[in-house]
Amino acid sequence: MAPAAPQPAGRLLSVVLGNASTALGVVAPGERGGEVVRHWTLSSDERRTADEWAVLVRGLVGPHLDEVEGVAVAATVPWVLGRWREMLERHLPDLPVVVVGAGVRTGIPVLTDNPREVGADRVANALAALTRWGGPAVVVDVGGTAVTLEVVNAAGQYVGGAIAPGVEVGLEGLGRRAAQLRQVELVRPRSVVARNTVEAVQSGLVHGTAAMVEGLVRRALAEQDLDPATTRVVATGAYAGLVADEAGCFTDVEPHLTLLGLGLVFARNHR
Ligand SMILES: Nc1ncnc2c1ncn2[C@@H]1O[C@H](COP(=O)(O)OP(=O)(O)OP(=O)(O)O)[C@@H](O)[C@H]1O
Ligand SMILES: CC(C)(CO)[C@@H](O)C(=O)NCCC(=O)O
Numbered sequence: 001m002a003p004a005a006p007q008p009a010g011r012l013l014s015v016v017l018g019n020a021s022t023a024l025g026v027v028a029p030g031e032r033g034g035e036v037v038r039h040w041t042l043s044s045d046e047r048r049t050a051d052e053w054a055v056l057v058r059g060l061v062g063p064h065l066d067e068v069e070g071v072a073v074a075a076t077v078p079w080v081l082g083r084w085r086e087m088l089e090r091h092l093p094d095l096p097v098v099v100v101g102a103g104v105r106t107g108i109p110v111l112t113d114n115p116r117e118v119g120a121d122r123v124a125n126a127l128a129a130l131t132r133w134g135g136p137a138v139v140v141d142v143g144g145t146a147v148t149l150e151v152v153n154a155a156g157q158y159v160g161g162a163i164a165p166g167v168e169v170g171l172e173g174l175g176r177r178a179a180q181l182r183q184v185e186l187v188r189p190r191s192v193v194a195r196n197t198v199e200a201v202q203s204g205l206v207h208g209t210a211a212m213v214e215g216l217v218r219r220a221l222a223e224q225d226l227d228p229a230t231t232r233v234v235a236t237g238a239y240a241g242l243v244a245d246e247a248g249c250f251t252d253v254e255p256h257l258t259l260l261g262l263g264l265v266f267a268r269n270h271r
Pocket of ligand 1: 017021022041076142143144145146255
């Protein structure tokens with residue numbers, strides 16, 4: 001069931017302040033939640049001041065700032081959100097801002113024990129999937145810090161999900177805790193059964209994440225009585241492309257689902 005969600009009227013700047021990286025995107029209005037027409041990635045460096053963020057945003061987004069009607073922000077790092085609020089107030093004071101968080105209407109009922117604790121990026125993912133494809137839907141965000149799973153039921157409600165370690169967290173953990181392992185490039189190795197250390201780590205990360213995701217989705221569908229034939233299963237996030245084909249459980253891959261979800265929240269709160 002697709003809700004009659006308000007769609008953004010003009011272009012927006014959507015910003016996801018993640019634990020490791022910050023994603024920025026210009027979202028254009030359109031069918032089924034709009035589309036991301038430009039996107040950039042920055043590190044979420046906590047030391048960065050509001051003025052430094054302003055330089056980076058102007059440098060990257062530059063001329064597109066004149067095209068956008070507002071800014072939608074989701075943050076998983078409160079400190080960085082503080083610097084962003086300051087930057088927006090001082091450097092882009094004419095742009096209306098919606099920060100997704102407690103008290104902001106999203107348009108999707110959150111049925112968890114404590115809806116306020118659910119990450120804004122997770123709610124944005126669920127809302128975007130619901131608007132784009134309708135419910136029931138499962139979203140898997142394959143990120144560097146975390147792999148998250150969200151379930152939207154047939155009634156268009158956010159039921160809950162799962163949070164697992166992300167691909168970079170796994171790699172860093174191995175490098176830190178195992179004396180003979182080091183950082184490797186995050187690419188698909190030639191085989192699952194690798195014949196050298198680098199590819200063995202790559203296999204564990206790529207195929208291991210794919211297997212985890214596939215298993216989580218299968219278990220979630222079974223537990224929630226969702227029919228695999230009619231439930232959209234969507235991959236998003238920085239590493240969606242790396243594992244989606246391997247996992248084989250996805251009906252759709254949309255790398256910028258979170259940015260689209262933020263646009264929808266903005267539209268609902270700015271009419
Ligand atoms: N759309 C993208 N395309 C290519 N690389 C990306 C993209 N988004 C992020 N990255 C890169 O991938 C890495 C991890 O990004 P990711 O968005 O997963 O960060 P994160 O803050 O750890 O997020 P999460 O909390 O969702 O795990 C970063 O180094 C980032 O620069
Ligand atoms: C799980 C992450 C880190 C994913 O970015 C973020 O959504 C978060 O910090 N969430 C708060 C806890 C929760 O979502 O239940």
